Amino acid sequence: MHIPDNYLSPQTCITMFVAMAPVWAISISKVKIQIKEKKETVPLLGIASSLSFLIMMFNLPVPGGTSAHAVGGTLLAILLGPWAASLSITVALLLQALLFGDGGILAFGANTFNMAFIMPFVGYFVYSLFKRFNHEKFGAFIGAYFGINLAALIVGVELGIQPLLFKDGSGNPLYSPYPLSISIPAMTSTHLLVIGWIEALFTILVFSFVKKSSPNSIYLASHESKSNIKKLLTRFYILISSLIILSPLGLLASETAWGEWSPSDILSTLTKNGLNPHIPTGMVNGFNFKPLLPDYSLFGVSLPVGYVFSAFSAVIILFILFRVIAHEKSKTA
Known part of the structure; x- marks a missing residue:
């Protein structure tokens, strides 16, 4: 989905980018208020970003x-509210793009719109409807x-409209070459049949796990006891540590x-789909960013070790980032 x-x-x-700008602005404003009202929001933001990243x-x-992955968008929206979830996923996606090359720099607005806006807000809206009728889980x-x-x-849709709108002088696609008749079934089928259920299962498992420590919704509760919050944070730290260790899976x-194929790999996929085997010139001559740890690999070590190192490093960076933000916020308060 990156x-x-x-x-x-x-x-x-x-x-x-323009579509996401007001979402980011409102998210920051809402989270500032949330931090002021609930101090536990700060460590939970770091946990939320780390969970989504992992x-x-x-x-x-x-x-x-092909392959695909879950995101945890609805889960984070339930735990922290959709605005805080949007901010947490945005930060996770930014780290993925800048440090690991997972998702484009120029495509960052689109990726956050899909995963940090649509996913948490739609998921939370559906959750809220069922919650009214006491069917929270x-x-x-x-x-x-x-x-x-x-x-x-x-x-x-974003990928499929590209060959309709952007072509070279010969009529060949300049960017994504897959029409809507291919891109929509390809994206929706894998998520309807497999990844959607994985996302839902992970959400309900962590949701049940949280409810044992924090019977009230963290987002909606007026307050939680210090013992409940401490117990909840401890369990989340254990969960995150486990995910880091298991990340090579x-x-x-x-x-x-x-x-998400590279230009060198795209010819075979075009032929497989019965399309003109022509690499779009926008891909060949486009923006080329070199991340520090491409594809979560670390030079000189095995892929599993590189994966664990990348996961651990990202979690540390995310926790430090939100701590710094909280510290700066306290200084200006």
Whole structure:
């Protein structure tokens, strides 16, 4: 679901940045108020970003010879509220793009729109509907399933409109070459059949796990006892540590996620889909960013060790980042 650079036109990328700008502005404003009212929001923001980051490292093989991953968008929205979830996922996606090259720099607006806006807000809306009728757990499950599937549909649309709108003088696509008739079924089928259920299952498991420590919704409760919060944070630290250790399991899916192929690999996929085997010039001559740790690898060590190092490093960075933000906020308060 991480759209790489040069799959979307510059015009599309700018449009998506503009669409996300007010979301980021409101998220920051809402989270500032939330931190002032509930001090436990600060460590939970670091936990939320870390959880989303780590979940996305666990790629799973899906039908069609590709891979995909869960995100945890609805889960974070339930735990912290949709605005804080949006901010947490945005930060996780930014770290992935800058440090590991997972998702494009220019496509950052589109990726955050899909995973940090559509997913948590749609998922939370569905969850809230069921919560009104005292079906909180079922609402969390269904919300997570709908949230990630709608996000996948929008990714399919974003990719599929590129060959309609942006062509060279010969009529060949300049960017993503897959039409809507291919991109939408490819994105939606894998998430409807596999990843949506994984997202929903993970959401309900962690949701149940949280409810044991914090019977009230963290986001909606007026307050939580210090003992409950301490117990909850301890359990989250254990969960995050476990995910870091288990992160190399994400390497079991060696296939590339659909629509994330490099230009050198794209010819075979075009031929497989019955399309003109022509590498779009926008991909060949487009923006090329060199991350420090590409694909979560570390030079000179095995892939599993590199994966664990990347996961651990990202979690430390995220926790430090939110601590610094909280410290600066306290100084200006």
